[in-house]
Amino acid sequence: MLELLGSGLFSLWLEMAGVDVKPIDALDVLAWQSSPGLVLATDPNPTGVNTVKEYLKELIDRKLITNDLTNSQGVWMQSGPMLMANHQGTTPLPAASLTKIATSLAAVSKLGLDYQFETLVGATGAVENGVLKGDLVITGGGDPLFVSEEAITLGNALNHMGIKRVEGNLLIKGNFAMNFQRNPQLAGQVLKHSLHHASWSRRTAIQYSIMPSGTPKPEVIIVGKVKLLEQPSPQQTLLIRHRSLPLRRIVKEMNVFSNNHMAQMLADYVGGAEVVQSVAAKLARVPLQEIQLINGSGLGVENRVSPRAASAMLMALHRIAMKKNLTIADLFPTAGFDRRGTMHSRKLPEATAMKTGTLRDVSALAGVMPTRDRGLVWFAIINRGPYISSFRQRQDLLLQALVKQLEKAPSVPSAVTPHGGADSLPDLGATSRNEIIDKLVGNSGMGNG
Numbered sequence: 001m002l003e004l005l006g007s008g009l010f011s012l013w014l015e016m017a018g019v020d021v022k023p024i025d026a027l028d029v030l031a032w033q034s035s036p037g038l039v040l041a042t043d044p045n046p047t048g049v050n051t052v053k054e055y056l057k058e059l060i061d062r063k064l065i066t067n068d069l070t071n072s073q074g075v076w077m078q079s080g081p082m083l084m085a086n087h088q089g090t091t092p093l094p095a096a097s098l099t100k101i102a103t104s105l106a107a108v109s110k111l112g113l114d115y116q117f118e119t120l121v122g123a124t125g126a127v128e129n130g131v132l133k134g135d136l137v138i139t140g141g142g143d144p145l146f147v148s149e150e151a152i153t154l155g156n157a158l159n160h161m162g163i164k165r166v167e168g169n170l171l172i173k174g175n176f177a178m179n180f181q182r183n184p185q186l187a188g189q190v191l192k193h194s195l196h197h198a199s200w201s202r203r204t205a206i207q208y209s210i211m212p213s214g215t216p217k218p219e220v221i222i223v224g225k226v227k228l229l230e231q232p233s234p235q236q237t238l239l240i241r242h243r244s245l246p247l248r249r250i251v252k253e254m255n256v257f258s259n260n261h262m263a264q265m266l267a268d269y270v271g272g273a274e275v276v277q278s279v280a281a282k283l284a285r286v287p288l289q290e291i292q293l294i295n296g297s298g299l300g301v302e303n304r305v306s307p308r309a310a311s312a313m314l315m316a317l318h319r320i321a322m323k324k325n326l327t328i329a330d331l332f333p334t335a336g337f338d339r340r341g342t343m344h345s346r347k348l349p350e351a352t353a354m355k356t357g358t359l360r361d362v363s364a365l366a367g368v369m370p371t372r373d374r375g376l377v378w379f380a381i382i383n384r385g386p387y388i389s390s391f392r393q394r395q396d397l398l399l400q401a402l403v404k405q406l407e408k409a410p411s412v413p414s415a416v417t418p419h420g421g422a423d424s425l426p427d428l429g430a431t432s433r434n435e436i437i438d439k440l441v442g443n444s445g446m447g448n449g
Contacts, residue, residue: 041082045373047405048077048084055398056087064387064394072384076307077402079374092290092304093382096357097258098364099298099305101313102280102291104251104331107266108317109283113324116433117143117244119176121154122236127162135168136222137229137236138191140176140184143244144265145253147179148207150242151194155218157240157434158195169224173233175269179203180261188226195220241435248321248330255355256333256341260297267296284312298357307380310366314355315378318368318415328368329353329418337418347396349403351412356392357382363391369399370416372407 043049052075059065065073076089118141125134136158140146158164170192178187178194193199197217200208208215244250254262267276273293281288290306291313318328333343334353342356354367366380381398383391 043079043082043084043374045084048377048402051398051402051405052077052085052087054401055394058394059383062390062394064390065383065385069384074307074382075380076311077377077379078311079377082374084374084377086308089308089380090290090306092292092306092309094301094359094362094384095298095303095305095310095364095382096359096362097260097263097298098310098355098357098366098380098382099293099296099303100255100258100263101310101317101355101366102276102293102305103263103267103296104255105283105313105317105320106270106276106279108247108251108320108331109279110270111247113246113248113321113326115247117141117146119143119146119150119242119244120238121158121240121242122233122238123163124168124234124236130162130164132163132166132168134166135171135224135234135236136166136220137171137173137233138176138188139233140172140174142175142265142269143242144177144180144262144269145244145250146177148194148204149211151178151191152204152208152211152215152218153434154240154242155195155197155220156216157436158220159216159218161239161436164219164221166220166222166224170222170226171229171234172226173229177261177265180259182261182265185226185228188228192222192226194218195222238437241437243433243435245433248324248326251331252333255331256338256343258342258356258358260299263297264295272296280313280316281309283316284309285316286312299359301359301362305382307366307382310355310364310380310382311378314353314366314368322415326419327353327415327417329416332367334416334418336412346392347400349399349408351409351416352399353416358388361386361388363388363395365392365395368416369403370409370413371403372409374406376413376415377402377406 056070060067071088074088074091074093076086077084120139122137123132123134125132170188172184172188176184176187178190181187181190193201194204195218267273273295276296277291277293281291286309290309292304294300294302314328317331321327321330332353332355333341334351335348336350348354349369352367352369354365357364361384364382368376368378371377381395
Protein backbone atom coordinates (compact mmCIF):
# COMPACT_ATOMS: atom_id res chain seq x y z
CA MET A 1 0.00 0.00 0.00
CA LEU A 2 2.78 2.40 0.87
CA GLU A 3 4.51 1.44 -2.35
CA LEU A 4 1.31 2.32 -4.22
CA LEU A 5 1.26 5.73 -2.59
CA GLY A 6 4.87 6.27 -3.50
CA SER A 7 4.26 5.35 -7.12
CA GLY A 8 1.89 8.20 -7.88
CA LEU A 9 -0.77 8.74 -5.25
CA PHE A 10 1.61 10.31 -2.76
CA SER A 11 1.63 13.66 -4.58
CA LEU A 12 -2.14 13.39 -4.80
CA TRP A 13 -2.34 12.92 -1.04
CA LEU A 14 -0.05 15.91 -0.46
CA GLU A 15 -2.49 18.20 -2.23
CA MET A 16 -5.44 16.71 -0.33
CA ALA A 17 -3.59 17.20 2.90
CA GLY A 18 -2.97 20.87 2.15
CA VAL A 19 0.70 20.72 1.20
CA ASP A 20 1.59 23.21 -1.52
CA VAL A 21 2.28 21.20 -4.66
CA LYS A 22 1.13 21.53 -8.26
CA PRO A 23 -0.72 18.27 -9.02
CA ILE A 24 -3.66 17.38 -11.21
CA ASP A 25 -6.95 19.27 -11.19
CA ALA A 26 -7.70 20.46 -7.67
CA LEU A 27 -11.39 19.50 -7.80
CA ASP A 28 -10.48 15.92 -8.68
CA VAL A 29 -8.21 15.90 -5.66
CA LEU A 30 -10.97 17.22 -3.43
CA ALA A 31 -13.28 14.51 -4.72
CA TRP A 32 -10.91 11.97 -3.21
CA GLN A 33 -10.55 14.00 -0.03
CA SER A 34 -14.30 14.04 0.54
CA SER A 35 -14.51 10.27 0.99
CA PRO A 36 -13.12 8.61 4.11
CA GLY A 37 -14.15 5.33 2.53
CA LEU A 38 -11.15 5.80 0.25
CA VAL A 39 -8.63 5.53 3.08
CA LEU A 40 -5.70 3.91 1.30
CA ALA A 41 -3.29 3.43 4.16
CA THR A 42 -2.74 3.71 7.85
CA ASP A 43 -0.33 6.47 8.77
CA PRO A 44 3.11 4.88 9.35
CA ASN A 45 3.81 7.71 11.78
CA PRO A 46 2.28 6.56 15.11
CA THR A 47 1.81 10.12 16.38
CA GLY A 48 -1.96 10.14 15.85
CA VAL A 49 -2.53 6.72 17.40
CA ASN A 50 -0.26 7.40 20.38
CA THR A 51 -1.75 10.83 21.03
CA VAL A 52 -5.27 9.39 21.09
CA LYS A 53 -4.18 6.51 23.37
CA GLU A 54 -2.69 9.04 25.78
CA TYR A 55 -5.87 11.12 25.56
CA LEU A 56 -8.09 8.18 26.53
CA LYS A 57 -5.71 7.24 29.33
CA GLU A 58 -5.90 10.80 30.65
CA LEU A 59 -9.70 10.63 30.70
CA ILE A 60 -9.50 7.49 32.84
CA ASP A 61 -6.72 8.76 35.10
CA ARG A 62 -8.65 11.97 35.78
CA LYS A 63 -11.79 9.90 36.50
CA LEU A 64 -13.73 11.58 33.71
CA ILE A 65 -14.64 8.11 32.44
CA THR A 66 -14.19 4.58 33.71
CA ASN A 67 -12.63 1.68 31.82
CA ASP A 68 -16.04 0.29 30.93
CA LEU A 69 -17.03 3.64 29.32
CA THR A 70 -14.05 3.76 26.95
CA ASN A 71 -16.17 2.39 24.12
CA SER A 72 -18.65 5.24 24.50
CA GLN A 73 -15.92 7.70 23.45
CA GLY A 74 -15.19 8.14 19.76
CA VAL A 75 -12.25 9.61 17.85
CA TRP A 76 -11.42 9.78 14.14
CA MET A 77 -8.41 11.51 12.57
CA GLN A 78 -7.59 11.55 8.88
CA SER A 79 -5.34 13.39 6.46
CA GLY A 80 -6.31 12.92 2.84
CA PRO A 81 -6.64 9.15 2.30
CA MET A 82 -4.39 8.41 5.27
CA LEU A 83 -6.00 7.24 8.53
CA MET A 84 -4.17 8.68 11.52
CA ALA A 85 -6.29 7.43 14.45
CA ASN A 86 -9.51 5.53 14.98
CA HIS A 87 -11.23 4.73 18.26
CA GLN A 88 -14.86 3.72 17.77
CA GLY A 89 -14.68 5.94 14.71
CA THR A 90 -17.41 4.19 12.73
CA THR A 91 -19.81 3.82 15.67
CA PRO A 92 -22.75 6.26 15.63
CA LEU A 93 -22.75 8.09 18.98
CA PRO A 94 -24.93 10.86 20.42
CA ALA A 95 -23.30 13.84 18.77
CA ALA A 96 -25.39 16.84 19.90
CA SER A 97 -24.80 19.81 17.59
CA LEU A 98 -22.45 17.93 15.28
CA THR A 99 -25.85 17.20 13.72
CA LYS A 100 -25.70 20.77 12.38
CA ILE A 101 -22.87 19.67 10.08
CA ALA A 102 -25.35 17.36 8.36
CA THR A 103 -27.94 20.14 8.22
CA SER A 104 -25.35 22.51 6.72
CA LEU A 105 -24.34 19.96 4.12
CA ALA A 106 -27.90 19.14 3.07
CA ALA A 107 -28.86 22.82 2.86
CA VAL A 108 -25.90 24.05 0.79
CA SER A 109 -26.02 21.03 -1.53
CA LYS A 110 -29.75 21.37 -2.24
CA LEU A 111 -30.01 25.17 -2.29
CA GLY A 112 -26.54 26.46 -3.15
CA LEU A 113 -24.19 28.68 -1.18
CA ASP A 114 -25.58 31.85 -2.74
CA TYR A 115 -29.25 31.04 -2.15
CA GLN A 116 -31.37 33.81 -0.62
CA PHE A 117 -34.70 33.38 1.13
CA GLU A 118 -37.44 35.85 0.19
CA THR A 119 -39.98 37.56 2.44
CA LEU A 120 -42.69 39.44 0.54
CA VAL A 121 -44.64 42.46 1.79
CA GLY A 122 -47.94 43.30 0.15
CA ALA A 123 -51.04 45.44 0.73
CA THR A 124 -54.75 44.90 0.04
CA GLY A 125 -55.86 48.52 -0.25
CA ALA A 126 -54.93 52.02 -1.29
CA VAL A 127 -52.93 54.59 0.63
CA GLU A 128 -54.52 57.88 1.53
CA ASN A 129 -52.71 60.55 3.54
CA GLY A 130 -50.22 58.02 4.92
CA VAL A 131 -52.90 55.46 5.85
CA LEU A 132 -53.15 52.05 4.23
CA LYS A 133 -56.87 51.37 3.80
CA GLY A 134 -56.50 47.63 4.00
CA ASP A 135 -54.30 44.85 5.37
CA LEU A 136 -50.53 44.48 5.34
CA VAL A 137 -49.63 41.00 4.10
CA ILE A 138 -46.36 39.23 5.00
CA THR A 139 -45.52 36.11 2.99
CA GLY A 140 -42.70 34.22 4.64
CA GLY A 141 -40.19 32.29 2.59
CA GLY A 142 -38.42 30.35 5.33
CA ASP A 143 -35.71 32.92 6.20
CA PRO A 144 -34.05 31.55 9.37
CA LEU A 145 -32.25 34.84 10.03
CA PHE A 146 -35.11 37.34 9.78
CA VAL A 147 -34.35 39.47 12.85
CA SER A 148 -35.07 42.95 14.22
CA GLU A 149 -32.76 44.61 11.68
CA GLU A 150 -34.93 43.29 8.87
CA ALA A 151 -38.13 44.50 10.54
CA ILE A 152 -36.69 47.98 11.15
CA THR A 153 -35.61 48.20 7.54
CA LEU A 154 -39.00 47.07 6.27
CA GLY A 155 -40.69 49.67 8.48
CA ASN A 156 -38.45 52.41 7.12
CA ALA A 157 -39.15 51.26 3.56
CA LEU A 158 -42.90 51.44 4.20
CA ASN A 159 -42.48 54.94 5.67
CA HIS A 160 -40.51 55.92 2.55
CA MET A 161 -43.44 54.72 0.47
CA GLY A 162 -45.79 56.96 2.45
CA ILE A 163 -47.28 54.33 4.77
CA LYS A 164 -47.39 55.26 8.45
CA ARG A 165 -50.61 53.61 9.55
CA VAL A 166 -52.40 50.39 8.58
CA GLU A 167 -56.15 50.40 9.26
CA GLY A 168 -56.46 46.69 8.65
CA ASN A 169 -54.70 43.63 10.04
CA LEU A 170 -51.21 42.21 9.74
CA LEU A 171 -51.76 39.01 7.78
CA ILE A 172 -49.07 36.32 8.01
CA LYS A 173 -48.82 33.73 5.27
CA GLY A 174 -46.30 30.99 4.51
CA ASN A 175 -43.20 30.04 6.45
CA PHE A 176 -42.49 33.13 8.55
CA ALA A 177 -40.29 33.34 11.66
CA MET A 178 -38.72 36.33 13.39
CA ASN A 179 -35.97 36.54 15.99
CA PHE A 180 -35.96 32.71 15.94
CA GLN A 181 -39.61 32.57 17.00
CA ARG A 182 -40.95 29.87 14.71
CA ASN A 183 -44.62 30.16 15.64
CA PRO A 184 -45.88 32.43 12.83
CA GLN A 185 -48.62 33.97 15.00
CA LEU A 186 -46.11 34.97 17.69
CA ALA A 187 -43.53 35.98 15.09
CA GLY A 188 -46.15 38.27 13.57
CA GLN A 189 -46.70 39.91 16.96
CA VAL A 190 -42.96 40.56 17.24
CA LEU A 191 -42.95 42.06 13.76
CA LYS A 192 -45.95 44.27 14.51
CA HIS A 193 -44.20 45.82 17.51
CA SER A 194 -40.89 46.13 15.66
CA LEU A 195 -42.46 48.18 12.84
CA HIS A 196 -43.27 51.00 15.27
CA HIS A 197 -40.39 52.32 17.38
CA ALA A 198 -42.69 53.46 20.21
CA SER A 199 -43.54 49.82 20.94
CA TRP A 200 -40.03 48.36 20.61
CA SER A 201 -38.90 45.67 22.99
CA ARG A 202 -35.56 46.00 24.72
CA ARG A 203 -34.11 43.46 22.29
CA THR A 204 -35.20 45.50 19.28
CA ALA A 205 -33.79 48.67 20.79
CA ILE A 206 -30.43 46.96 21.33
CA GLN A 207 -30.43 45.68 17.75
CA TYR A 208 -31.17 49.18 16.49
CA SER A 209 -28.26 50.59 18.51
CA ILE A 210 -25.75 48.56 16.49
CA MET A 211 -27.25 49.46 13.11
CA PRO A 212 -25.52 52.17 11.03
CA SER A 213 -25.60 55.59 12.64
CA GLY A 214 -28.47 57.70 11.32
CA THR A 215 -30.78 54.76 10.58
CA PRO A 216 -34.33 56.15 10.92
CA LYS A 217 -36.71 54.73 13.49
CA PRO A 218 -39.77 53.33 11.71
CA GLU A 219 -43.32 54.42 12.44
CA VAL A 220 -45.86 51.99 11.05
CA ILE A 221 -48.85 51.64 13.36
CA ILE A 222 -51.03 48.61 12.68
CA VAL A 223 -54.52 49.15 14.10
CA GLY A 224 -55.81 45.62 13.55
CA LYS A 225 -54.70 42.24 14.82
CA VAL A 226 -52.12 39.70 13.71
CA LYS A 227 -53.87 36.93 11.82
CA LEU A 228 -52.67 33.83 10.03
CA LEU A 229 -53.72 33.62 6.41
CA GLU A 230 -54.42 30.01 5.50
CA GLN A 231 -56.88 30.56 2.67
CA PRO A 232 -55.76 31.78 -0.77
CA SER A 233 -54.11 35.17 -0.68
CA PRO A 234 -56.38 38.18 -1.09
CA GLN A 235 -55.86 40.40 -4.10
CA GLN A 236 -52.92 42.59 -3.18
CA THR A 237 -50.14 44.78 -4.45
CA LEU A 238 -46.62 43.55 -3.88
CA LEU A 239 -44.65 46.33 -2.20
CA ILE A 240 -41.33 44.89 -1.08
CA ARG A 241 -39.31 41.80 -1.87
CA HIS A 242 -36.85 41.27 0.98
CA ARG A 243 -33.94 38.91 0.34
CA SER A 244 -31.96 37.27 3.12
CA LEU A 245 -28.22 37.09 3.46
CA PRO A 246 -26.66 34.44 1.19
CA LEU A 247 -26.98 30.93 2.59
CA ARG A 248 -23.24 30.70 3.21
CA ARG A 249 -23.51 33.61 5.65
CA ILE A 250 -26.57 32.12 7.32
CA VAL A 251 -24.82 28.76 7.74
CA LYS A 252 -21.78 30.44 9.25
CA GLU A 253 -23.91 32.37 11.76
CA MET A 254 -25.81 29.21 12.63
CA ASN A 255 -22.60 27.30 13.29
CA VAL A 256 -20.79 30.12 15.10
CA PHE A 257 -23.58 30.32 17.67
CA SER A 258 -24.85 26.74 17.23
CA ASN A 259 -28.37 28.14 16.89
CA ASN A 260 -30.92 25.34 17.23
CA HIS A 261 -33.83 27.33 15.76
CA MET A 262 -31.92 28.23 12.61
CA ALA A 263 -30.77 24.64 12.19
CA GLN A 264 -34.27 23.27 12.52
CA MET A 265 -35.67 25.84 10.10
CA LEU A 266 -33.02 24.92 7.52
CA ALA A 267 -33.65 21.21 8.01
CA ASP A 268 -37.41 21.67 7.64
CA TYR A 269 -36.92 23.81 4.54
CA VAL A 270 -35.00 21.07 2.72
CA GLY A 271 -37.40 18.31 3.72
CA GLY A 272 -36.80 17.35 7.35
CA ALA A 273 -34.44 15.13 9.31
CA GLU A 274 -34.86 12.08 7.07
CA VAL A 275 -33.87 14.06 3.97
CA VAL A 276 -30.93 15.68 5.79
CA GLN A 277 -29.74 12.25 6.91
CA SER A 278 -29.90 10.63 3.47
CA VAL A 279 -28.41 13.59 1.58
CA ALA A 280 -25.57 13.98 4.07
CA ALA A 281 -24.70 10.28 4.06
CA LYS A 282 -24.70 10.18 0.26
CA LEU A 283 -22.47 13.24 -0.14
CA ALA A 284 -20.14 12.15 2.66
CA ARG A 285 -20.03 8.65 1.16
CA VAL A 286 -20.55 6.89 4.46
CA PRO A 287 -23.10 4.18 5.34
CA LEU A 288 -26.51 5.57 6.17
CA GLN A 289 -26.45 3.98 9.63
CA GLU A 290 -23.53 6.23 10.61
CA ILE A 291 -25.86 9.27 10.49
CA GLN A 292 -29.07 8.79 12.50
CA LEU A 293 -31.18 11.93 12.94
CA ILE A 294 -34.52 12.86 14.47
CA ASN A 295 -34.12 16.61 13.87
CA GLY A 296 -31.78 19.15 12.32
CA SER A 297 -30.46 20.77 15.48
CA GLY A 298 -28.96 17.91 17.48
CA LEU A 299 -31.27 18.24 20.47
CA GLY A 300 -31.73 14.74 21.88
CA VAL A 301 -29.42 11.77 22.31
CA GLU A 302 -31.36 10.02 19.54
CA ASN A 303 -29.32 12.06 17.04
CA ARG A 304 -26.27 9.89 16.43
CA VAL A 305 -23.30 10.49 14.16
CA SER A 306 -20.09 8.49 13.91
CA PRO A 307 -16.81 10.42 14.21
CA ARG A 308 -15.89 9.22 10.72
CA ALA A 309 -19.18 10.59 9.32
CA ALA A 310 -18.66 13.95 11.03
CA SER A 311 -15.22 14.27 9.42
CA ALA A 312 -16.52 13.11 6.06
CA MET A 313 -19.36 15.63 6.06
CA LEU A 314 -16.91 18.44 6.78
CA MET A 315 -14.74 17.26 3.88
CA ALA A 316 -17.78 17.24 1.60
CA LEU A 317 -18.71 20.78 2.67
CA HIS A 318 -15.15 21.91 2.01
CA ARG A 319 -15.32 20.45 -1.46
CA ILE A 320 -18.57 22.32 -2.20
CA ALA A 321 -17.11 25.55 -0.81
CA MET A 322 -13.95 25.24 -2.92
CA LYS A 323 -16.05 25.25 -6.10
CA LYS A 324 -17.15 28.77 -5.11
CA ASN A 325 -13.64 29.89 -4.14
CA LEU A 326 -14.60 29.57 -0.49
CA THR A 327 -13.36 27.24 2.25
CA ILE A 328 -14.67 25.34 5.24
CA ALA A 329 -13.66 28.39 7.32
CA ASP A 330 -16.36 30.40 5.52
CA LEU A 331 -18.97 28.07 7.00
CA PHE A 332 -17.66 27.32 10.51
CA PRO A 333 -15.94 29.29 13.29
CA THR A 334 -12.17 29.28 12.92
CA ALA A 335 -9.53 29.84 15.59
CA GLY A 336 -7.70 33.12 15.10
CA PHE A 337 -10.44 34.52 12.86
CA ASP A 338 -13.61 34.15 14.94
CA ARG A 339 -13.96 34.84 18.63
CA ARG A 340 -17.72 34.80 18.99
CA GLY A 341 -20.13 32.10 19.99
CA THR A 342 -18.83 28.59 20.57
CA MET A 343 -15.25 29.62 19.77
CA HIS A 344 -15.21 31.73 22.94
CA SER A 345 -12.96 30.27 25.65
CA ARG A 346 -11.68 27.46 23.41
CA LYS A 347 -7.91 27.05 23.13
CA LEU A 348 -7.56 25.42 19.75
CA PRO A 349 -4.55 25.46 17.43
CA GLU A 350 -4.43 28.41 15.07
CA ALA A 351 -6.69 28.19 12.00
CA THR A 352 -8.67 25.22 13.32
CA ALA A 353 -12.16 25.34 11.78
CA MET A 354 -14.56 23.52 14.05
CA LYS A 355 -18.07 22.64 15.19
CA THR A 356 -18.92 21.88 18.79
CA GLY A 357 -21.72 19.78 20.24
CA THR A 358 -23.03 19.82 23.78
CA LEU A 359 -25.81 18.07 25.68
CA ARG A 360 -26.12 17.28 29.38
CA ASP A 361 -23.85 14.25 28.99
CA VAL A 362 -22.33 14.80 25.54
CA SER A 363 -19.36 16.92 24.52
CA ALA A 364 -18.25 16.77 20.89
CA LEU A 365 -15.79 18.58 18.66
CA ALA A 366 -15.16 18.11 14.95
CA GLY A 367 -13.18 20.10 12.43
CA VAL A 368 -9.94 20.48 10.55
CA MET A 369 -6.55 21.92 11.53
CA PRO A 370 -3.40 22.61 9.52
CA THR A 371 -0.08 20.96 10.37
CA ARG A 372 3.35 21.01 8.78
CA ASP A 373 3.92 17.25 8.54
CA ARG A 374 0.41 16.02 7.64
CA GLY A 375 -1.17 19.05 6.01
CA LEU A 376 -4.87 19.29 6.85
CA VAL A 377 -5.94 16.93 9.62
CA TRP A 378 -9.67 16.25 9.77
CA PHE A 379 -10.89 15.10 13.16
CA ALA A 380 -13.94 14.32 15.27
CA ILE A 381 -14.03 13.68 19.01
CA ILE A 382 -17.19 12.58 20.84
CA ASN A 383 -17.23 12.22 24.62
CA ARG A 384 -19.98 10.74 26.81
CA GLY A 385 -20.24 11.68 30.45
CA PRO A 386 -21.28 14.55 32.74
CA TYR A 387 -17.94 16.40 32.89
CA ILE A 388 -18.56 18.74 29.97
CA SER A 389 -16.11 21.47 30.92
CA SER A 390 -13.30 18.97 31.53
CA PHE A 391 -14.02 17.17 28.26
CA ARG A 392 -13.71 20.46 26.36
CA GLN A 393 -10.38 21.17 28.02
CA ARG A 394 -9.03 17.71 27.20
CA GLN A 395 -10.20 17.99 23.58
CA ASP A 396 -8.28 21.24 23.18
CA LEU A 397 -5.21 19.71 24.78
CA LEU A 398 -5.44 16.67 22.50
CA LEU A 399 -5.32 18.88 19.40
CA GLN A 400 -2.55 21.02 20.87
CA ALA A 401 -0.48 17.89 21.57
CA LEU A 402 -1.07 16.59 18.06
CA VAL A 403 -0.07 19.80 16.34
CA LYS A 404 3.01 19.99 18.56
CA GLN A 405 4.07 16.53 17.38
CA LEU A 406 3.28 17.21 13.72
CA GLU A 407 4.64 20.78 13.89
CA LYS A 408 2.66 23.94 13.34
CA ALA A 409 2.10 24.90 9.71
CA PRO A 410 4.58 27.66 8.75
CA SER A 411 1.66 29.82 7.60
CA VAL A 412 -2.11 29.54 7.52
CA PRO A 413 -2.99 27.59 4.36
CA SER A 414 -5.51 29.19 2.03
CA ALA A 415 -7.59 26.02 2.43
CA VAL A 416 -8.52 27.08 5.98
CA THR A 417 -8.55 30.84 5.51
CA PRO A 418 -11.98 32.50 5.45
CA HIS A 419 -12.14 34.16 2.06
CA GLY A 420 -15.75 35.15 1.81
CA GLY A 421 -15.37 37.05 -1.46
CA ALA A 422 -17.63 40.09 -1.20
CA ASP A 423 -18.37 39.17 2.39
CA SER A 424 -14.98 40.59 3.32
CA LEU A 425 -16.53 44.00 2.67
CA PRO A 426 -18.72 45.69 5.30
CA ASP A 427 -22.26 44.30 5.31
CA LEU A 428 -24.57 46.90 3.82
CA GLY A 429 -27.44 45.58 5.91
CA ALA A 430 -31.00 44.68 5.14
CA THR A 431 -31.68 47.85 3.15
CA SER A 432 -29.50 46.72 0.28
CA ARG A 433 -31.31 43.37 0.18
CA ASN A 434 -34.75 44.95 -0.29
CA GLU A 435 -36.34 45.43 -3.66
CA ILE A 436 -39.16 47.96 -3.48
CA ILE A 437 -41.62 46.83 -6.14
CA ASP A 438 -44.04 49.78 -6.12
CA LYS A 439 -42.98 53.19 -4.84
CA LEU A 440 -45.84 55.42 -3.71
CA VAL A 441 -45.54 59.13 -4.41
CA GLY A 442 -47.35 61.48 -2.06
CA ASN A 443 -50.98 60.43 -1.57
CA SER A 444 -51.39 58.53 -4.82
CA GLY A 445 -53.68 55.55 -4.77
CA MET A 446 -52.50 52.01 -5.06
CA GLY A 447 -54.04 49.61 -7.55
CA ASN A 448 -54.65 45.95 -6.88
CA GLY A 449 -52.27 43.57 -8.59
